[in-house]
Amino acid sequence: MSLKTENDKTDMVIGKCGQPSPMVSIWKCFLKLWIEKNKTSLSIIDGAKLQCCRKALTGKCRDLCKKTFSSLWGDSSKAFHTECLTPMQSLVDPMESPMQMCIKQVDEPCKLGCDGLQFCTNFNNRPVELFRSCNAKADNAAKYELRHWQKGVIILPQMRIPVKDIKKCKYDMWKAIACALQVKPCHGRPTPLSICREDCIYILSKCINYRDLPRAKNVSMLCSPLPSRLDSYNSCVSISKYLKPSPHHVKQEEVTNPCKSNPCNDSHICMVNRRKCKHPENCRPYVCKPACPMGEVSLLKVPRGSYVRLPSNDISCSKVCHCSHKNKIDHCQPLPCVKTENCVLQLGHIKMQNVAFMSQCNFCTCYAGKIICTKRQCVRPNEKSIQSYTGLPCNCKPHHAPVCARNGKTYPNRCLALCAGFNEGQLAYGNCSLVNPCAKVNCGANYRCIPRRQVCLGSQDVPCEQYVCVFRTPTCSNHYHQPVCDTLTEEFTNLCMLHNHGRVLAYWGHCWENCRTKGFVCGHNGETYNSECEAFAHRTTVDYLGICRTVGQLSLQDQQNSQCFNIECPEIRPKSCQPLTPPGGCCPICGQ
Structure with a gap:
């Protein structure tokens, strides 16, 4: 209270107590004072976590969750955490596990790549793997956790396991487990304890201290709640791959993400810069776009101008809202409700x-x-x-x-x-990109039909038009930005301006440079494109030259039966890279 300004006070509390959160008592106090001072109520505390309330298994936790992350958080947050989040009853029957994991995924979303760790070094140099907490904080936590385990007791979620001296019993494996629990590799089945059952059985059978183990317990019982790697692909974290350094030791990163280091400030969101630069020498690979938080204290943000779905008062219903130029989510409209049925x-x-x-x-x-x-x-x-x-x-x-x-x-x-x-009536033989969607279309007088291919994700019964009808007009608007590229590799602001200049459309999007402008190519998505540039404009990497003529390697088992041996792959550039073959492709590429 000796500090003079509110900003100084806030900065001091952030430095000591972390980022603002209504779950922390000191921040709860600050937020209540703010409400009283402004005589208003918070509309939504955290819209992202509010959606997790739908995963609650009990009505009580669903209601507490709703109140916690909406305007009534002050009266319910403590009860919600006590009764619905911690402590968990057991790994066999975790209390509200789907909702818990949803909230954790909002706090720690999966991010590509991991490097820079000083203790968990075997997790470094993994550019194409996903992790939730690849940072110095998790690295130090793993080091501290392992040091704690050396006292002879492994403490995990609702598990207390007496062990031998881990320095003399599979120390490297214990280190990998501690790191995996903190760095958190992403996998298909999030659970409170995500290591594979097989690894648990193996290390406990070697290192458990049976003398201090309760008689009612054994290794199989301790490990049985964990998922097995046989359940499904990527159902758990397999420790074996982290017992040795990554094979991807290179002098420079081959898979890059301009936004990985988060170069933007807290009020902006980092996005990959896909616009054509007038001055390439000053062009940054990312752009910091103003953003709207998904609630008053939400760390998740959406870019200005985008639309976002939020729960309504009845969390079984939703509304679609807009991130306005004021960096506020407003202009919400209701969406059809989805019935909550088992x-x-x-x-x-x-x-x-x-x-x-x-x-x-x-x-x-x-x-x-x-x-x-x-x-x-x-x-x-x-x-x-x-x-x-x-x-x-x-x-x-x-x-x-x-x-x-x-x-x-x-x-x-x-x-x-x-x-x-x-069904059969919804299929036509041949590649979609080689079919002229305007062949049987009559747009009417003063309109022309232009192919505009797309893949629709909605209902299969709803038409997915592959064309647009464009009005013939002598004047075009410079303010309508929908870039298109012509056959002379010249870019226009919109299709109207391209046609008024008497040009022919090559593809939608910005013109691409340093790519082939003619000749069919097969993308790694299995679609045929008229040129390498068109594939890049559709944000698809090129598998091989020519039309698509094979299924590709869609699974490990499929490698023996695939027809990729008939494919001539393009030269890998640069030759120093360690290439990877994307799922569904035949040819390896260097990620950039």
């Missing part, structure tokens, strides 16, 4: 709304009373089934006979399109 499985088993689960080898979720699952064919442990297993959805064969679906996406063959949920 799903009934075979034998009467019930799954709650928004809860994810495994059904045999497929990942499923319950949404609005419907079960949505991946369509992987499960392999039975016998030689015949393994030999006939392709690894593709619905176990489709890896032959290439492309069909164009109604949503504008090219599927490698009819089987894969049918597996995605289309």
